[in-house]
Amino acid sequence: MSIQQTLSIIKPDATKRNLTGKINSKLEESGLKIIAQKRILLSKAQAKDFYKVHQERPFYDDLVKFMISGPVVVQVLEGENAVSKNREVMGATNPAEAEEGTIRKEFAVSLEANSVHGSDSLENAKIEISFFFSRIELVS
Ligand code: CMP
Numbered sequence: 001m002s003i004q005q006t007l008s009i010i011k012p013d014a015t016k017r018n019l020t021g022k023i024n025s026k027l028e029e030s031g032l033k034i035i036a037q038k039r040i041l042l043s044k045a046q047a048k049d050f051y052k053v054h055q056e057r058p059f060y061d062d063l064v065k066f067m068i069s070g071p072v073v074v075q076v077l078e079g080e081n082a083v084s085k086n087r088e089v090m091g092a093t094n095p096a097e098a099e100e101g102t103i104r105k106e107f108a109v110s111l112e113a114n115s116v117h118g119s120d121s122l123e124n125a126k127i128e129i130s131f132f133f134s135r136i137e138l139v140s
Contacts, residue, residue, distance in 0.1 A: 004082040005035070005138070006119045007128035012070030013113035015039070020073050023116065026103050027077060030089045035140045036076040036133050042068050050131060059112070066112050074132045078140050083125050086118040 010023050024034060042050070047067040054060050077086055091102025095114055098105035108114040119125035129138075 003078065003080060004122055004125065005076050005078045005129060006082040006086050006122075006125040007117075007132065008075045008077050008086060008119075009117040010073035010075070011113065011115055011117060012066065012068075012072060013109050014107060014115040015071045015073060017107075019107055019115070023103055023107065026089060026106075027086070030085060032077040032079045032082060032085060032089070033140070034075050035078045036138045037073060038075075038132075038137075039071050039073045041071050044068055050128075062112060076129055076133060076138055083119055083122050087120070090116050090118050 008027070010020055014020065014023060020039075027034065044064060047064045048055075051060065051063055051067070054063065079085060089103060091098030091104035091108075093104075093114060094111045095104040095108035098108065103116050104114050108116075119128050
């Protein structure tokens with residue numbers, strides 16, 4: 001067990017439906033602490049850069065278009081095994097496969113409009129957190 005930090009993004013489908021508070025409740029009820037948070041509108045260049053690991057995938061252009069279609073809430077979550085804990089709370093990428101009680105089961109609309117993003121490893125969490133936040137913005 002170790003205290004970790006992970007990056008979470010509440011995506012445009014969820015911010016448009018005013019679900020930020022409900023999603024934050026689920027995160028907090030799981031024991032994760034939101035130690036930084038901001039609501040922003042990504043530029044196309046920023047969205048392309050953030051998701052560049054997927055640039056060869058057929059869904060990349062649509063993913064970028066979707067991520068700039070409205071505000072996102074970027075946040076840093078902290079807690080015991082925060083990376084895997086957050087992925088547990090989010091549920092499977094495809095909401096059709098997400099477990100009961102997870103954020104994606106409850107709120108996601110489709111594979112693309114799946115309400116939240118979460119870092120998939122501790123290594124990527126560090127890269128993704130530093131993409132959006134400076135150290136002085138993280139208040140644990
Ligand atoms: P996310 O965790 O933000 O990481 C990449 C995103 O691409 C993913 O969630 C999905 O919303 C989106 N996506 C769209 N199509 C696919 C697909 N076929 N496989 C995986 N991810 C997809």
